[in-house]
Amino acid sequence: MNLADTRIVGIGESRLGKVPDRSALQLQSDAAHAALDDAGLTLADIDGLITTPIRVEPWNMPCGVVSSFLGVQPAYLSTLDLAGASGCAMIHHAAMAVASGQCNTVLCVAGQDLLTNKTRASAVQTMAESGAAHPQFEAPYGPLVASNYALIAQRHMYEYGTTAEQMAEVAVTIRKHALLNPNAHMTKPITVQDVMASPMITSPLKRFDCALVSDGAAAVIVTSADRARDLKQKPVRVLGQGYGLSHSYVGEALKLPFSGAVESGKKAFEMAGVKHADIDVAELYDCFTITVIIELEDLGFCKKGEGGAFVQGGRISLGGELPVTTHGGLLSCAHPGLPGGLFHVLEGVRQVRGQAGARQVKDAKLALVHGNGGTIAIHCTLILSV
């Protein structure tokens, strides 16, 4: 068996946004059971589990804690941390575990009560001090996680003439998509003027250029193509996959604003044997508005430096040439930390199944899903189809 013989067969998510009546483990359990129901499976069918670390509670062995809580007896288990690229990487690791014969059916699940347990302010401090900045050479100077991305945005503006209004267009479009998602954290529309008038956090990034802090969890079930045949949903294939790594810290990176998405995208397209024009929808990691612009460039949807112009004129909206992050993303749907990138996978699966409701991209056959971790450093790309 190899990767081509594996399928995504179930997806599920908890309530998202502010969920004050759920702990991290309850959120993960909600998402896991939603994915099992979606697939037509029970916990007894699960013999592999992958999760991520969380920040709200100290867990000694996250995969053990989650497996034990859910009541899974795993033949395979792993705690994965590729920062924001974890969501996409979990799917790839699950598929490898199934393809190797180590186990039959893997539950990928992650989530936490980041907003309720932490408050927005303490979540911001926790994330600033949890390693996005180098603990010796960067953290003492006081960068937010957003400051690391602001350094990239500033350089991008300098080299290519990208504007704050172009970045704002990303936030506005993704908010518009979130309004079509009944489970999204944000429920009110915003305009480019609203983004421009929102408080400056770390120039050039303003409040609405930055991701949310949310409660929430997501789950995905991966099994063999054989097993997938008699389950409830249209099985979804991972046609292409790639990783990329350009640096560890923004202060030492010599090739900004280029990212590891150049390599991850190239590998995923080669493996899938498809072209950019074939992609119907792109679920791009959107921790900050600049991230989406750089991903569009480095994944090859436009030339380097043209990402700012690419996001204008409705091109990345539903109904546009390349709808981007149609569930509302980290900017407007939910960002519970490390698990955030899994929601992009869920939406890619919904789109190629034709189950995205009011957000459905007509006749979507191919979805590209992309996760970005560190400061545009570590990347994982998936290309999905039914």
Next chain:
Amino acid sequence: MNFPRPLPSPNPLTAPYWQAAHQGELKLPRCAACAKFHSYPRSTCPHCGSRDLAWQQLSGKGEVYSFTVVHRAPSKGFEALVPYVVAVVALAEGPHLMTRLTGVAPDAVRIGMAVRVAFEEQGPHDEETTLPVFTAEVSA
């Protein structure tokens, strides 16, 4: 009331950097094989793979590669500094470093601006910690 800021905890890999800073010198590892400096400190040269590295002093001169004006502090310890300029400096010898710019109005900072290193003691209780910061090479 003083709130703590994160300070470096030197280890065997990084202690020479912080010891040099405390003596008012900016040092980084330099490769004997390819002659290039690198940051942040590693055990092998990221340019050529050699392990023949030695700490060497730099000119302390460079230019602003990118910057951000921080208006919302990550923790209470930085609130008194707001707004402050976090920058990446491209050193004349090649490597980049993250730093803070001092003695420059945030509005006056530009990419490409010439800067030089200065050293900042981190308060009366942290005599052993000196942070390299950067300031404008020619005051406007």
